[in-house]
Amino acid sequence: MISTQPDAGGHFGPYGGRYVPEVLMSPLEELQNVYAEARLDPAFHAELDHLLKTYAGRPTPLYFAKRLSAQLGGAKIYIKREDLLHTGAHKINNCLGQALLARRMGKKRIIAETGAGQHGVATATVCALFGLDCTVYMGEEDMRRQRLNVFRMRLLGATVVPVTSGSRTLKDAISEAMRDWVTNVSHTHYLLGSALGAHPYPAMVRDFHRVIGQEAREQILEAEGRLPDVAIACVGGGSNAIGLFHPFIEDDGVRLIGVEAGGSGAELGLHAARFSGGSPGVLQGTRSYLLQDEDGQIALTHSVSAGLDYASVGPEHAWLHDLGRAEYRSCGDDQAIAAAVTLSRTEGIIPALESAHAVAEAIRIAPEHPGEIFIVNLSGRGDKDIDIYRENLKEMDQA
Amino acid sequence: MTRIAQLFERLRAENRTGMIAYLTAGDPNPESTAGFVASMERAGADLIELGVPFSDPIADGPVIQQAGDRAIKAGTNLARVLAIAAEIRQTSQIPLLLFTYLNPALRYGFERLAKDAKAAGIDGCLLTDVSVEEAGEYVKVMRDAGLDTVFLAAPTSTDARLKLVAEYSSGFIYLVSRTGITGEQDNISSSAMPLVDRMRAITKLPLAMGFGISTPAHVASLAGKVEAVVVGSAIVRQIHSDSSKLEGFLRDLCGPLAGPAA
Numbered sequence: 001m002i003s004t005q006p007d008a009g010g011h012f013g014p015y016g017g018r019y020v021p022e023v024l025m026s027p028l029e030e031l032q033n034v035y036a037e038a039r040l041d042p043a044f045h046a047e048l049d050h051l052l053k054t055y056a057g058r059p060t061p062l063y064f065a066k067r068l069s070a071q072l073g074g075a076k077i078y079i080k081r082e083d084l085l086h087t088g089a090h091k092i093n094n095c096l097g098q099a100l101l102a103r104r105m106g107k108k109r110i111i112a113e114t115g116a117g118q119h120g121v122a123t124a125t126v127c128a129l130f131g132l133d134c135t136v137y138m139g140e141e142d143m144r145r146q147r148l149n150v151f152r153m154r155l156l157g158a159t160v161v162p163v164t165s166g167s168r169t170l171k172d173a174i175s176e177a178m179r180d181w182v183t184n185v186s187h188t189h190y191l192l193g194s195a196l197g198a199h200p201y202p203a204m205v206r207d208f209h210r211v212i213g214q215e216a217r218e219q220i221l222e223a224e225g226r227l228p229d230v231a232i233a234c235v236g237g238g239s240n241a242i243g244l245f246h247p248f249i250e251d252d253g254v255r256l257i258g259v260e261a262g263g264s265g266a267e268l269g270l271h272a273a274r275f276s277g278g279s280p281g282v283l284q285g286t287r288s289y290l291l292q293d294e295d296g297q298i299a300l301t302h303s304v305s306a307g308l309d310y311a312s313v314g315p316e317h318a319w320l321h322d323l324g325r326a327e328y329r330s331c332g333d334d335q336a337i338a339a340a341v342t343l344s345r346t347e348g349i350i351p352a353l354e355s356a357h358a359v360a361e362a363i364r365i366a367p368e369h370p371g372e373i374f375i376v377n378l379s380g381r382g383d384k385d386i387d388i389y390r391e392n393l394k395e396m397d398q399a
Numbered sequence: 400m401t402r403i404a405q406l407f408e409r410l411r412a413e414n415r416t417g418m419i420a421y422l423t424a425g426d427p428n429p430e431s432t433a434g435f436v437a438s439m440e441r442a443g444a445d446l447i448e449l450g451v452p453f454s455d456p457i458a459d460g461p462v463i464q465q466a467g468d469r470a471i472k473a474g475t476n477l478a479r480v481l482a483i484a485a486e487i488r489q490t491s492q493i494p495l496l497l498f499t500y501l502n503p504a505l506r507y508g509f510e511r512l513a514k515d516a517k518a519a520g521i522d523g524c525l526l527t528d529v530s531v532e533e534a535g536e537y538v539k540v541m542r543d544a545g546l547d548t549v550f551l552a553a554p555t556s557t558d559a560r561l562k563l564v565a566e567y568s569s570g571f572i573y574l575v576s577r578t579g580i581t582g583e584q585d586n587i588s589s590s591a592m593p594l595v596d597r598m599r600a601i602t603k604l605p606l607a608m609g610f611g612i613s614t615p616a617h618v619a620s621l622a623g624k625v626e627a628v629v630v631g632s633a634i635v636r637q638i639h640s641d642s643s644k645l646e647g648f649l650r651d652l653c654g655p656l657a658g659p660a661a
Contacts (some may be wrong), residue, residue, distance in 0.1 A: 009533075023579070025530055025553075025556065025560060155632050166454065234565070281505055
């Protein structure tokens, strides 16, 4: 059986661990200890569950996409509606959990990185809710393509700091957030937004998102009387995917499919498909698959979706990949946009560009699997991406 | 005995605090680095940290980060830095410490790195993002090749961690003067001296203090309190702004360290 918990050092097989400058080792130990204590504290879970229910909007529906399924003529496709959560994406699950931990540690300042801006918005939201000071690092390139979310964060009272180094995207925002944390560690909590980084983040962030898979499991049993054949999610850092997958890992009959950003081509620099184009290495605190050159320098990545545009991937996904327990595929920019149009027109649901990658894979394979049941995680809604959809669907945007 | 150990014996005999000088190898191009090192040695540097550029240096501030970007753009990689070390060794016996991040070393391969670094005349290695918990294999391979492994100790480190840092370090221990990234600052943090005292209670290894040391006054405030001071960003900045004044700049920084022998 596959171990679903990391070892004491935060390793998932050969992946994970804790690779950070010494200054951050003690704060990470503190976070690990506080989280370990909170996990065993019923009051912590009661407060988190209450917030998830009354503030974030859980449980989210598991919706049978009848028209989409009929159009494809194969598998029955169910959609887990994380897009209906407060702030428009699954990210709020983790932010509420970590905000409670920050309060437990007495830390009054929160920093975060954001790619698409969904994690930044969710972080700014919980900081407003808890009365915490909030600074969000965001690549300049991502600020340009996700302007609406930048304004949302500011409206919520957060300071958004543009990151101008490197590729000016998620990776650089994480590095900048880590530099801030190194400097202000005594009073600052780094609210990392994906199942990435140094231990305990990958397992902790996953735990806060497991609710996705737990609910989906109960809901599909109720709707269909059996488990799904396939669970599909997009994988940037991989938090929504691991949240969906984790409660199904021990169910051998459930295929787990992660969808990476195929971007605009197979050449290094044009995509963010770490499993097909990368190799193991260490970046930003953890050992996992990386897009890198022959000197170990981290490669530039591309995706139309800012949230998938990252050179590494959560270490637990690397482990599930090597074990063969989960399959990882990629979907290009164009297919993702086409899938977003299809979902919008068959079901009246406009997905986030990230989630559209998962939808695209479901659309691609559903016809080959009649009689099967698919669950697709719709991790976020598409409002934030309207400008990008407009740019890519010019024929719809005529006066 | 490694050149690093010999250096600290000599410093002890001379009753002098040493100067460890960092530069990003390959900034602005690989051809100029050996010349800069020669200038730094003439100015009074006792040990050179050769920074191997990495694309995502989470422990470094903007000065070293940008130097790394320039160096990478100029074609610098780990193999090229080892070639620079060999070039330096043709004319100098100054101790050389490779200073970088784990991923370039992993990609190169520990065994191959240890062998090639030793052959190039490198004396030791510091990987800023390798914690002692993850260091087992790396330390073994480096030590087997006769290379020192230097680790960082920070003001935030618990005593239990400081013990591990001492256990895994050889040559010297690099004390981080403050919580933060590399870069210049006005005052040497008040957290610096308590860390020296805590470390002394644990180890007899020489202690070097770095992060934020950029003026002769900073250097003077640490002289006699640690075995060596480390200057990094200030040197990198000087090389970038006017490398012809590098020697004079570093000589001024070394001024407060001039011991009885000087």
